[in-house]
Amino acid sequence: MAGEALLKVQGVETYYGNIRALAGVDVEVNRGEIVSLIGANGAGKSTLMMTICGSPQARHGQVIFDGEDITKLPTHLIARKRIAQSPEGRRIFPRMTVLENLQMGANLDNLKFFKEDVEKIFTLFPRLKERQSQRGGTLSGGEQQMLSIGRALMARPKLLLLDEPSLGLAPLIVKGIFEAIKKLNTEEALTVFLVEQNAFAALKLSDRAYVMVNGKVTMSGSGKELLANPEVRAAYLEGGRH
Amino acid sequence: MNAASETGSTNIMSKALREAAFAGAIAFGMFLLFVGIETYQDIDNRLVWRTRWGLLAIFVIIAAVGRFVTVGFIRPHIDRRKLAKAKSGVLEISEEKGFFHRHFLKIALIALLIYPPMSVMLFGPQGSLKYVDNFGIQILIYVMLAWGLNIVVGLAGLLDLGYVAFYAVGAYSYALLSSYFGLSFWVLLPLAGILAAMWGVILGFPVLRLRGDYLAIVTLAFGEIIRLVLLNWTDVTKGTFGISGIAKASVFGIWSFNVGAPDYFPKALGLATSSAWYKIFLFYVILALCMLTAYVTIRLRRMPIGRAWEALREDEIACRSLGINTVTTKLTAFATGAMFGGFAGSFFATRQGFVSPESFVFLESAVILAIVVLGGMGSLTGIAIAAVVMVGGTELLREMEFLKLIFGPDFTPELYRMLLFGLAMIIVMLFKPRGFVGSRQPTAFLKQRKAVSGSFTKEGHG
Numbered sequence: 001m002a003g004e005a006l007l008k009v010q011g012v013e014t015y016y017g018n019i020r021a022l023a024g025v026d027v028e029v030n031r032g033e034i035v036s037l038i039g040a041n042g043a044g045k046s047t048l049m050m051t052i053c054g055s056p057q058a059r060h061g062q063v064i065f066d067g068e069d070i071t072k073l074p075t076h077l078i079a080r081k082r083i084a085q086s087p088e089g090r091r092i093f094p095r096m097t098v099l100e101n102l103q104m105g106a107n108l109d110n111l112k113f114f115k116e117d118v119e120k121i122f123t124l125f126p127r128l129k130e131r132q133s134q135r136g137g138t139l140s141g142g143e144q145q146m147l148s149i150g151r152a153l154m155a156r157p158k159l160l161l162l163d164e165p166s167l168g169l170a171p172l173i174v175k176g177i178f179e180a181i182k183k184l185n186t187e188e189a190l191t192v193f194l195v196e197q198n199a200f201a202a203l204k205l206s207d208r209a210y211v212m213v214n215g216k217v218t219m220s221g222s223g224k225e226l227l228a229n230p231e232v233r234a235a236y237l238e239g240g241r242h
Numbered sequence: 243m244n245a246a247s248e249t250g251s252t253n254i255m256s257k258a259l260r261e262a263a264f265a266g267a268i269a270f271g272m273f274l275l276f277v278g279i280e281t282y283q284d285i286d287n288r289l290v291w292r293t294r295w296g297l298l299a300i301f302v303i304i305a306a307v308g309r310f311v312t313v314g315f316i317r318p319h320i321d322r323r324k325l326a327k328a329k330s331g332v333l334e335i336s337e338e339k340g341f342f343h344r345h346f347l348k349i350a351l352i353a354l355l356i357y358p359p360m361s362v363m364l365f366g367p368q369g370s371l372k373y374v375d376n377f378g379i380q381i382l383i384y385v386m387l388a389w390g391l392n393i394v395v396g397l398a399g400l401l402d403l404g405y406v407a408f409y410a411v412g413a414y415s416y417a418l419l420s421s422y423f424g425l426s427f428w429v430l431l432p433l434a435g436i437l438a439a440m441w442g443v444i445l446g447f448p449v450l451r452l453r454g455d456y457l458a459i460v461t462l463a464f465g466e467i468i469r470l471v472l473l474n475w476t477d478v479t480k481g482t483f484g485i486s487g488i489a490k491a492s493v494f495g496i497w498s499f500n501v502g503a504p505d506y507f508p509k510a511l512g513l514a515t516s517s518a519w520y521k522i523f524l525f526y527v528i529l530a531l532c533m534l535t536a537y538v539t540i541r542l543r544r545m546p547i548g549r550a551w552e553a554l555r556e557d558e559i560a561c562r563s564l565g566i567n568t569v570t571t572k573l574t575a576f577a578t579g580a581m582f583g584g585f586a587g588s589f590f591a592t593r594q595g596f597v598s599p600e601s602f603v604f605l606e607s608a609v610i611l612a613i614v615v616l617g618g619m620g621s622l623t624g625i626a627i628a629a630v631v632m633v634g635g636t637e638l639l640r641e642m643e644f645l646k647l648i649f650g651p652d653f654t655p656e657l658y659r660m661l662l663f664g665l666a667m668i669i670v671m672l673f674k675p676r677g678f679v680g681s682r683q684p685t686a687f688l689k690q691r692k693a694v695s696g697s698f699t700k701e702g703h704g
Contacts, residue, residue: 053563079565087563093556099686104553107546108565133684155564 005064006031006191007052007083007159012061014044014051021047023215024061029159029193034185036194036202036223038236039212045195046088048212049163052193053085054078066158080108084157088164088195090148094137098128101136101147105154113156121150124180142173149177153184159191160184166198174198178205199236203227211236258314262306269305270298277301346623354529358522367518375521376637379593382528383586385629388613389535389622390582395611396619397539397548398575399555401458403607404445404465408438408580410472410602412587417485417597418478427491427592431585438584439577441468446576450569453558465607472599484598490520491527491592499523524593531589535582536622542578544685551575552620612663616670618677627678636663 007029014022021044029035039045051058054075063071070078079085084105093101102121106114122129125146131139136147145165152160162181166174178201184190196202203209203223211219211232219232226232278298281291357378361370391405415434419425425433449460472479479485492498497507499520508519542548550571553561561568591597613632617625639655639662646653670678 055559055562075562076565076567079563085563087560091557091560091563093553093560095556095682096552097684097686100549100552100684103686104549104561104564104566107549110546133687151564 004031005029006066007193008062008064009048009052010062010064012048012051012058012063014047014056014058016047016056021215022051022058025212025215025217027210027217029191031191032185032189033207034181034192034194034205036196036206036209037212038196038199038202038209038226038232040236041197043212044215045212046163047215049085049088049161049193049195052078052161053083079155082108082155082158083161084152084155084159085161086145086148086152086163086165088167090144092136092139092144092147092151094135096136097133098136098139098147099132101151102128102154105151108155114154117154117156121153124153124183125150142169142177145169145173145177146180149180157190159193162192162194164195164197166196166201174201181205199232200227203232254318255314258310261313262310265309266302266306269302273298273301350626351533358525362518362522367514367516371518371521374518374525376640377634378525379521379528380637381630381633382525382532383590383593384610384613384633385626386528386532386535386586386589387583387610388617388625388629389532389539390579390586391610392579392614392620392622392625393539393542393551393582394575394579395614396621396625397543397555398551398572400449400572400575401454402461402576402579403458403604403611404461404463404468405579405583405610406602406604406607407445407465407468408441408583409587409590409606410468410599411438411441411580412584412589413591413597413601414472414479414485414587415584416588416591417488420489421485421487424489426495427489427588428494431588434588435581435584438587439581442576442578442580443573445580446573450572462604462607465602465604469599469602472602479599482598482600484596484600486596488591488595488597490595491524493523524589528589528593531585535585538578538582539622547571547574549685609663612667616667616677618674618679618681620682621677621679624677624679632663632666635666 005028007027009025009027012022012025013020025044025048027035027037027048037045037048047056050056052063054070054073054077058071061071062069065078065081065083068081070081073081093104096104099118102118103111103114106112106117122132127143128146128150131143136144139147149160149162149165165177165181169177181192181194182205185192194202194206203226206223209220209223209226210217211226219226219229221229227237278294279291280294281289284290358370358374361373364370365373387405387409390408391402394400394402394405412434415437416427416430419430419433420427445461445464449457452460473481475481490499493507497505497510499507501515506515507523508515513519543552550561550566553564553566554568554571554575558568561571590601594601609632613628614625616632617623617628636656636659639659642655645655
């Protein structure tokens with residue numbers, strides 16, 4: 001299975017009005033891989049993630065998922081191709097309970113696998129089980145991130161998109177969340193595409209990674225290679241780590 | 243210790259006096275022109291004014307005394323109670339509910355079912371008219387409208403200020419189709435619902451991309467457009483004259499309520515001729531329509547579409563990324579809400595026997611929305627309570643003849659309806675910002691049901 005491209009982004013250009021946010025991006029995510037995208041603020045990382053989901057749509061280039069061109073599909077139809085997203089800022093439903101949030105994730109199969117999948121999420125994130133009838137908005141930041149990932153997983157995705165899962169969280173919780181992602185990848189062969197500012201943690205976790213600067217991919221390689229790369233170290237690691 | 247508490251209470255008293263003086267001054271400033279001075283036309287058609295210092299004084303005194311009592315007595319009392327509660331360390335959430343609380347819905351439904359026969363027994367057929375028609379039917383119409391609007395505003399979170407338009411569409415559908423084509427109520431009731439739902443979709447399309455304030459403005463305009471069309475399309479709607487002589491509803495086409503007709507329903511039951519029987523019949527019709535609205539709302543909340551509405555209220559972008567088609571979700575919310583508005587409208591037309599654009603002004607939309615917000619968005623029980631308090635309360639004002647003894651024979655309590663409505667809203671929003679019933683019943687459970695306390699809900703947004 002591994003080695004075959006699940007998601008191909010080819011020459012994608014995305015605009016906000018007249019401003020070009022992505023200037024011809026090529027990214028590939030193979031089945032069973034964890035691929036991360038690192039870069040500074042405003043480099044276009046989140047825009048790429050949103051473009052994959054069809055909002056905004058790419059003006060030029062193609063997004064191909066599972067051999068199918070999804071560039072011009074509306075967001076909800078892209079989601080129905082089993083691309084699940086844990087969006088930036090988590091975007092859980094604050095007034096709905098944890099269980100209801102998870103239920104929303106399982107809507108695609110009309111709750112057919114709800115009970116079984118909920119148990120799976122609860123073993124992955126035991127904190128959510130304790131909080132199951134609490135409102136999403138009353139959870140802590142880390143728990144909300146777990147809920148956001150859990151909700152995305154409820155859709156039984158082929159590809160999981162994670163936008164800055166470590167944003168605003170304590171290092172210990174980030175570690176827990178990254179371990180959970182790794183576990184999903186090794187045990188269930190889940191393909192993950194990860195956007196991160198926390199370059200060190202992301203590169204350590206990933207099979208491969210891309211570095212993005214000003215709407216362009218400037219470097220790519222395996223996680224280890226990039227971790228060792230002096231340029232990457234200078235730009236994204238040293239400043240943050242020491 | 244004693245001395246300290248004594249100085250504390252004198253402090254509170256002097257503070258209360260000070261604030262009372264302030265409140266009195268503010269009330270004086272606010273009501274000086276509205277209440278203190280009255281304009282009227284004299285015999286020569288000139289506009290002249292006279293003063294009403296006595297009434298103004300009463301307003302100022304009420305404000306000052308009210309403030310004094312609040313600051314001096316009610317607030318310290320509440321603080322003391324809170325302190326005592328905090329000391330006892332018992333959380334309110336775990337409180338065991340009483341018998342009345344647990345069976346509230348069943349009790350309410352039984353009370354409603356026996357309400358008309360009870361009032362006939364107590365006041366006779368003619369005397370029951372006031373209770374069945376003015377209170378019962380009037381309140382239930384608003385309950386139904388508010389429950390219908392609740393689908394749009396409370397569940398889907400789409401702020402609709404023009405809901406009365408669908409009420410108007412329903413009413414005019416029935417009025418026009420029954421007077422031009424002679425169709426019966428039971429044929430036109432579903433038809434009026436469908437037509438209103440269609441208008442809901444028509445309104446829904448242009449506003450798909452709007453939310454919050456922008457949506458509110460467009461829906462407000464839509465409500466006015468419908469009213470102005472009804473007002474000016476005189477060939478069909480007869481404009482301001484309205485449509486009168488609208489046919490009464492029949493008992494499913496078997497018996498009628500036309501006095502003197504051979505199939506007059508009360509005659510079939512061996513009852514005396516009275517208009518009260520028709521009103522009682524209408525009471526049960528609107529009660530059934532309300533139950534239908536409640537049933538559909540409760541069922542839909544547990545279905546994918548209802549869940550999608552609630553999720554849409556919370557976060558539209560997240561909804562889309564979960565594969566929910568927000569376009570159809572919004573349109574179904576508008577259509578479902580409008581359909582119930584249409585049902586209520588056609589019921590209104592058959593009850594009044596007369597419709598004119600004057601019944602469908604913006605104020606009606608505002609009142610319905612106020613009931614939804616006061617009751618607690620999304621809560622059927624809360625909204626029903628709010629409708630009883632608001633509509634029933636203002637209806638009660640008509641009964642308060644004794645007030646004339648206090649304020650003089652010219653005093654007409656009904657005129658203060660809106661003032662009290664506003665006052666009630668402010669008070670409710672101060673003490674219960676999420677409405678009467680702020681808690682939301684979750685729809686997903688693994689093992690047992692557990693209500694989430696209102697104190698965990700976020701205050702209304704959207």
